[in-house]
Amino acid sequence: MPEAERLELRHATGVTELAVGRGRELAGAALAGWAAGRAVFVVTSAPIWELHGRACLDAVAEVASSFEVLAVPDGEAAKTPEVAAGLWQRILAGGGKRDSRVVTFGGGAVGDVGGFVAGTYMRGVPLAHVPTTLLAQVDAAVGGKAAISLPGAKNAVGVFHHPRHVVAATAVLETLPPRQLKAGLVEVVKAAALLDPRLFAELERSLDGLLAAGADRVGLVAAAQRAKIGVVERDPEEHGERRVLNFGHTLGHALEASLPPGALLHGEAVAYGMAFATALARRRGLEAGFERRLGGLLARLDPPPLPACAVAPLLRCIERDKKARHDGPVWVLPTGVGAWEAARLPRSEVADALAAFVESPAAC
Ligand SMILES: NC(=O)c1ccc[n+]([C@@H]2O[C@H](COP(=O)([O-])OP(=O)(O)OC[C@H]3O[C@@H](n4cnc5c(N)ncnc54)[C@H](O)[C@@H]3O)[C@@H](O)[C@H]2O)c1
CATH class of the missing domain: 1.20.1090.10 (Dehydroquinate synthase-like - alpha domain)
Structure with a gap:
């Protein structure tokens, strides 16, 4: 198994195992045992899948009984009742059962619609998040909330459905536009400001370095996840x-x-x-x-x-x-x-x- 920081989030229905490491092979390594012999449905959007999909999840495709990539619109446009209904139907048509696996591969929007569909299809099927934005790695993928929006009412319809696994490979953040990286850091600042004075001071010291290309962000992601896990x-x-x-x-x-x-x-x-x-x-x-x-x-x-x-x-x-x-x-x-x-x-x-x-x- 590649080197990674490992965390756990205990909740009423079990435990979420979280792994944070650098290389993209981490996702396949962490999920292969869980996905082996099952029908796997990957909820993603085309641009993210093209950038990192195969490098992260080929090892899962190799062991799954079937492996289907379900592309949704990019960004907030994915979080609609119509997109959710389309996913339910595609999973049903693909032979999705109670013990099939849903893997979300993308930012917080993909994680939200995929988590919502996994939490409601057949009253809930096992879920893993492989977040690819900083915001999703530090926040959206952790804690079991998933929601879609109605016009003028963000996140109005949702469920609590904890993932079994969250796998954050920081190498995927290298392709993230700087504006997205900064927006993700806002959620780290939020958590640090009210929950973790030490992380807050650390951000004050090292923010510029964390924004630089090639920065080591494993510690940052793990620290932010740890703060959220405690609260959840x-x-x-x-x-x-x-x-x-x-x-x-x-x-x-x-x-x-x-x-x-x-x-x-x-x-x-x-x-x-x-x-x-x-x-x-x-x-x-x-x-x-x-x-x-x-x-x-x-x-x-x-x-x-x-x-x-x-x-x-x-x-x-x-x-x-x-x-x-x-x-x-x-x-x-x-x-x-x-x-x-x-x-x-x-x-x-x-x-x-x-x-x-x-x-x-x-x-x-
Ligand atoms: N469920 C929760 O607890 C929770 C918590 C916080 C936020 N959220 C939700 O998360 C959403 C925001 O998530 P977000 O900021 O990740 O935005 P996003 O999911 O819209 O992704 C932003 C953009 O980044 C691109 N992208 C993703 N990964 C990339 C990569 N590695 N390289 C290059 N481009 C990449 C995507 O294609 C997209 O265009 C909001 O809908 C918000 O409500 C949910």
């Missing part, structure tokens, strides 16, 4: 602590849902969401220095300027957010590095702060 094990179904992972996502999802497709990447929208949540937190007693440190890291990740957006549609999306209850959304607000609170805020306070934020995000 303590609060698997998001009744309390797991909410922390939504830092930046309340406004982030609203931006994604209300801006034209592709205007901001997920991580970029979350970066603006974190800045906004921090501005809300400032009025409630935020540790001195937090905002400067978070802002410094996010500025180094260089998100594109916030496109013009109106407050009213953003507020509607925020209220429709799937995390919102009848009495409004729960905001994850930092109180300092490694510390946070969940708060419900008056609609008028959010509306006023948002009006100022969309006008001038940097000044907020």
